[in-house]
Amino acid sequence: MNLLRLFIGALFFTCAMLVFASNDKVDGSNNDTASMQKPSTANSDTSLLSLESATETLHETVMGIVKNFIAHTPYLIAGLFVLILTGLFAMLLGKVVFKMTGKSNMRTSLRELLTRMTRISVWLFGFLLAAMVVFPGLTPAKALGGLGLASIAIGFAFKEIFENFFAGILLLWKYPFETGDFIECESIVGKVEDVSVRMTQIRKTNGELVLVPNSFLFKNPVYVLTEQDERRMTLMTGVAYGEDANAALPVIEKAVDACESVNSDQPIQVFLHGFGDSSIDIEVTWWTEATPVGQRRSRSEVVGAIKQALDDAGIEIPFPYRTLTFKEPLMVKQSAEG
The missing domain is CATH 3.30.70.100 (Alpha-Beta Plaits)
Structure with missing residues (x-):
């Protein structure tokens, strides 16, 4: 599953690089075409582009895209290779960190947090390195600047996702509860089965599985029922x-x-x-x-x-009593038979 995700991510990255490179070439071709057409326009302001000229322009544009793709193919392959190595290294380093922290008395939630943060750091470095490989003129300063602007835009677009992400980090770091604890939050009572950086899985006492966003647990009071034995x-x-x-x-x-x-x-x-x-x-x-x-x-x-x-012991546990009081004496009627 991890290899499949890695392949899909690398494929998307390659397509994005191709579109970006193709747009640059198209812009350059359009500028060249515009400069070539200036003398023609100057010679005859009232004439229109002929069908042959339009066909030639289209042919040059397509050929420019193909040539640009062929020229960038080695860089794209190298960038894809860097992403594959990044994914493999992230998985390997994550396993090493989780195994090394297991030798200490560190709690499980903190071990998982350190493992996830290690993998995220490796992926960020890998994406920056792949971008600089695909675009040789891209410097680390420009890459970091672009990453900062992109982070702001993505942060506004995916506010709730990042809110749950950081809430999950705080929950794992502060250790309010562990996997296996019974907790109560609002109307949800159940056993914690998994705590990730985005959501927490809670198995209710009736068997239902509830996926709770971490921001919900972070904003509301949480009662850890099994904090003590x-x-x-x-x-x-x-x-x-x-x-x-x-x-x-x-x-x-x-x-x-x-x-x-x-x-x-x-x-x-x-x-x-x-x-x-x-x-x-x-x-x-x-x-x-x-x-x-x-x-x-x-x-x-x-x-x-x-x-x-x-x-x-002969001690009575009473059932509810009710005493009825009447302000006036009750009228007792005697039947004819009596």
Whole structure:
């Protein structure tokens, strides 16, 4: 695939050089033709170009393009050869940089960033060198000046692409998250599968693959759910107003501590939270695995354990109560049978 991209890029570069060289020759031929026609115009201002003159001009123009192409063929072949060598050298040097950085404790995102920047630098140098080979009169100063003007024009034309590109570099450099982390940004929650210089691939918890532009992640808050191996979970429960709420606290704590998904090394906290509509509310917190599926599994286990423990202790978990109050006494009608 890389060789195919290299060949296509080199082909486009060769075509562009041919068009540029042909335009120069056409302009020169037109100037020569104009100078040849001046005496004819001076001799006869009212005469028109004859069919033979037009045919001759067309023939000279075509022959000029062909001769110019033949004359520039060695330079174009040399420029194409330089681009092919540039692509091969960029791939080789990128692999060397990635392998050398792997021997250190450098994180993966930074290794990938250094590899990509190395390849981009090699390609820029290769394009400049190929341009100077195709156009022998082109100096490095002129090439850099033209590259600067072209960069400004391309920057305005492809603003969003370059915005995502630089945002991707900053994301890879600052290391907010790694491949394999679960993140949340706006309404997107999922696992990071790949971070490139243009976009980030996120696999949502329902299996959908989302391609998120890096500028979106750079501009909005990103929550890294798996930055640590564990996360604290919070659950609200309650007991009836007629029960001893303080007696329910150790029962709940013991039930939560017995769950396999709960980390017993971290504190399990059980506190009375407030007065609910139908119960005394109790807040329960514990630590468990940081992944979304691990959190759901732990919550399910804890809810079942609390329900079973309170039932065994004879402590009521109330369902919603509603009390109806009437300002006037209700009229009770007795049926005829009664």
